[in-house]
Amino acid sequence: MGTSVGGSAEGISDDAVVEATGRARSEWYSMLDDADAATWRHKDIATWLSDEQGVDAWWAQHLTVAYEQARGIREPGQRQDGTFEASVSRTVALDPADALQALAAVVAAELDVEPLALNLTAKHPTARFPLDSGEFVLASASPLGDGRSSIGLTWGRMTDGTRLAEIKTELREWLQSVG
Template sequence: MDVPVGSNAEGVGDEAVLAATGRGRDEWFALLDEAGAGAWKHRQIASWLVGEHGVDGWWAQGITVGFEQARGIRRPGQRQDGTFEASVSRTVDLGTADALQALADVVGAELDAEPLALNLTAKHPTARFPLDGGEFVLASVSPLANGRSSIGLTWGRMPDGSRLADVKASMRGWLRTVG
């Protein structure tokens, strides 16, 4: 079966979690189970990791999502509000403003829509395209060395995960046309 969105554990290795937090995922999950975190909300779990164990906020979020996925509380691609999100990225040989303009042009043509907001001058420029039913596509760019940029697309607020694979395939195709 083709899994369109990987699990939290696939994105960040257990060695990295151990090096950054002093414990591996299994140890964190055992502590969370012991504390009864399976019945807690996402924010409460992450706050407990930060407040009780001094885990950095970014790592606490990752451990929390991993715990929720491992315990069947959240599926890969699912946000804490229950909606689903898919993201793709690639590196291009363009500066940030040129990369975002090119990406926004492609997305606008594919969606037959204008961005609600287009910010070409920010350090990390973005363009947001609102869609029917509250969904959106966010185009973003981050500067890299030597005039290159990382371009990314996020399709958010999907009501279920049934379209994740198709959405990711479409967005990957759109990224290939930039740069």
């Protein structure tokens, strides 16, 4: 299922991995191969990295997904349960509640559906939009300070990865409509 969506390792330099974990990605992959981790469950790989190797939980998850993609266990955009997910984000000059309200309005207009849940009072406001296909769109906003927020869209529960690049392009266009 070839898509033009990049893997987990793209966008994060090996220098950043070394700085955060003490080893290059290739070293972690070799250690995981030596431990026969390609036959393990996702959770077991992440636990081995965090508990036995002392890797921070976020970096353990990142390395686990990157390793699974590098070894052909998981495709880019594929979740642990086998479904696929596309996510995009950008920064806007709005507080989180205003940013989410604006983003939710764009998503509602584009999908012609109202959010199932809209939480504007949380520190990280979210709105979830159910789709008839069983898929969903999640809109989110997180405070960055100085009146800015990171807004994001996730299109989830896709049965395969054939639409990932197309969906990411569409979601990026929706984000550009905010702020």
